[in-house]
Amino acid sequence: MPPPLKNRSHAPAKAGQSRPPPRQPGRRMASRDGGERAAFFARREAATVLRRVLRGDASKRSGGSIKSLVFSPSVRNKRATFALVCQTLKYLPILKEVLASSGVFSSKWKKQEELVYVTAYDILFGQEIAVSGSVEEYIMLHKDTFRTALQKICVKRKVSNVEDLLSEKTTVKPKPRFVRVNTLKTTTGSVIEVLSKMHKVDKDDMVPDMLVLPPGTDMHKHPLVTDGKVFLQGKASCMVAAALSPKPGWKGTKQSILLHS
Structure with missing residues (x-):
């Protein structure tokens, strides 16, 4: 009869060597879930900041700088929130045009338009991580429609990619x-x-x-x-x-x- 196989995971470590930690099969999944949850909450914090920034601009009053709003005690994930707000503002003219031309941006979602802008940027141009949430589900459901609308806008503007479209939107005509x-x-x-x-x-x-x-x-x-x-x-x-x-x-x-x- 052959000798029984040794359980290598319990074999004593040799002198000068440390025993490797036991594997954790669910660690990668847990890490990914944690990242998705962080993105979920960062979008909502970014939407709150974006709302104050846009309303301040609309009323011709200072709603506070982005940094001062992001670094307030109420914002937990400051780094991700700051990045989301800045990038959403950068892409905002394109996002508005895509949503308007898609034909699926109803009045229901306009009540949460800042969160829609942030989520649309994050899914269409950012990391494409989506978790359970009504706005995320809405963007994912119509993602192909939004991308088709974006392609039509690029064709209409005679540009080959979003970067060219973005530079066209941000170009300011100099004053004489x-x-x-x-x-x-x-x-x-x-x-x-x-x-x-x-x-x-x-x-x-x-x-x-x-x-x-x-x-x-x-x-x-x-x-x-x-x-x-x-x-x-x-x-x-x-x-x-x-x-x-x-x-x-x-x-x-x-x-x-x-x-x-």
């Missing part, structure tokens, strides 16, 4: 440089003659004596500015005066009338 001529010291024609030697100069079609220069034109140390012959002034600040078209002495005359009436 506006300067206003001080007609008490010089003439508009003289200023145009000087500036046109170095820059393309156009006359504004709404504000008299305002000139339009290319974006990024640095005029701060130009002799015309230092001598007070032109002012670096935004167009919006000149619109009221141009609309009122005041006459010389109008302000003082008006005040005198009010005082003696």
Whole structure:
């Protein structure tokens, strides 16, 4: 009869060697479940922060910086929440367009739109981990519809991938440089003659004596500015005066009338 097989897991360790720990079959599954649970709660914390950020922007008030909101005591998973909020804001224009064009973003989900945005980003562009949750189930159910809508948007914009679409969405058109001529010291024609030697100069079609220069034109140390012959002034600040078209002495005359009436 052959000798019985030895149980190697209980064999004594040799001198100088440590015994390996026993295997835990469910350890990997437990770790994965823990990661999914962490993602589940991070999405909801991120949605709360995102809601405050978006509502602050909509009301023209500061809802607090993202960092200050994320690092409040109520947020547990600060690192994951911060990353989710930043990335969702980055992809937000695309997410809104995808959801709107998909035809499945009903009023029911608009009540949780911040959580939908965060979850849609995480599943469509992020780690694609989904756990039991109504919003996660909704995104997973319509994931193919959302991806089809995204592909159609890329075709419409004539871009090959989401990165190109993202750069198109985040590109900000630079504003031109506006300067206003001080007609008490010089003439508009003289200023145009000087500036046109170095820059393309156009006359504004709404504000008299305002000139339009290319974006990024640095005029701060130009002799015309230092001598007070032109002012670096935004167009919006000149619109009221141009609309009122005041006459010389109008302000003082008006005040005198009010005082003696």
